[in-house]
Amino acid sequence: MRNAFVRLESLVQLDINRVIKTYREGHRAVDDVSLRVGPGVLGLLGPNGAGKSSLMRVLATITRPTAGTVTWDGVDVARHPDGLRRVLGYLPQDFGVYPNLSAPEFLHYLAAAKGLSGRSARARVQELLNLVNLADVGRRPLGKFSGGMRQRVGIAQALLNDPLLLIVDEPTVGLDPEERMRFRNLLGDLGSDRVVILSTHIVPDVEAVADDLAILAGGRLLHRGPPGDLVRAADGQVWELVVQAADLSALRDRYEVTRAVRTPDGVRVRVLHPEAPAHGAVAVPPDLEDAYVRIVRSAGRIATSAVAR
Numbered sequence: 001m002r003n004a005f006v007r008l009e010s011l012v013q014l015d016i017n018r019v020i021k022t023y024r025e026g027h028r029a030v031d032d033v034s035l036r037v038g039p040g041v042l043g044l045l046g047p048n049g050a051g052k053s054s055l056m057r058v059l060a061t062i063t064r065p066t067a068g069t070v071t072w073d074g075v076d077v078a079r080h081p082d083g084l085r086r087v088l089g090y091l092p093q094d095f096g097v098y099p100n101l102s103a104p105e106f107l108h109y110l111a112a113a114k115g116l117s118g119r120s121a122r123a124r125v126q127e128l129l130n131l132v133n134l135a136d137v138g139r140r141p142l143g144k145f146s147g148g149m150r151q152r153v154g155i156a157q158a159l160l161n162d163p164l165l166l167i168v169d170e171p172t173v174g175l176d177p178e179e180r181m182r183f184r185n186l187l188g189d190l191g192s193d194r195v196v197i198l199s200t201h202i203v204p205d206v207e208a209v210a211d212d213l214a215i216l217a218g219g220r221l222l223h224r225g226p227p228g229d230l231v232r233a234a235d236g237q238v239w240e241l242v243v244q245a246a247d248l249s250a251l252r253d254r255y256e257v258t259r260a261v262r263t264p265d266g267v268r269v270r271v272l273h274p275e276a277p278a279h280g281a282v283a284v285p286p287d288l289e290d291a292y293v294r295i296v297r298s299a300g301r302i303a304t305s306a307v308a309r
């Protein structure tokens, strides 16, 4: 393991500069995105189809950008991918395993592919199995693992080379609440001395670990900055009221409803609107979920009105 001083000294930065990714059919999945990412956890949040995985694949050098550059330590990773790949840990969204191998066998196999072997590989595999709570699964084949267990193997493989850049794409999908909490804690710890990019559509994942937030929708970067800034921008625009269940759909037609919870008195709803949506609505402090819905929906409306024009 590197010593902490050397590690911080050698810590470098990822620069995403005007990246565009267009697929063969002409669909632009990533549309002119620029981001500078340093140590810590960056939450990349966006709805399904926002372009998160496409951007992650470009960063992980799985695919090349159609235009723009990604540099790591000042080196263009599309032209010279090896330097980045040596220090990269990547958990793709569609992480696949060999179903007949056990977790240790699979991790040893991948360790060898990353140039780790012998005693150091054995020690690292054991350390990671402990870290992801899979030390006692023995020789059970991965094909018999639950989704959450398989995801934990995915996390372990991404950490094999003690990466300086860790990219995890929708990592908590399939995890139960306890596993999700463990994983969030782990990511938070890892972010203390490396660059971690967590791509997700789950707001509480980001809320729990990310001190920096980027929001992507329709391939475009809508926001970059601390989550608190985004939340503050929604101040005074979130209202709570209780409506009868029968009135909920009419309310949804008129207003942006961010949450609806059934209570014995009716449905308690949160509404995003510049003014009180109804008599008796009470202004409440916004949270990240409100702020996220607000920015994504308003971008969607702008895009729709541009198309309609």
Ligand SMILES: Nc1ncnc2c1ncn2[C@@H]1O[C@H](COP(=O)(O)OP(=O)(O)OP(=O)(O)O)[C@@H](O)[C@H]1O
Binding pocket: 023, 024, 025, 027, 028, 029, 046, 047, 048, 049, 050, 051, 052, 053, 054, 055, 093, 170, 201
């Ligand atoms: N290999 C591909 N070929 C063509 N289109 C693609 C390809 N991969 C993704 N897309 C399209 O690009 C857009 C962005 O997809 P992407 O998977 O990057 O988004 P995402 O934010 O990760 O969403 P999700 O969480 O649903 O995967 C979508 O419209 C998707 O259909």
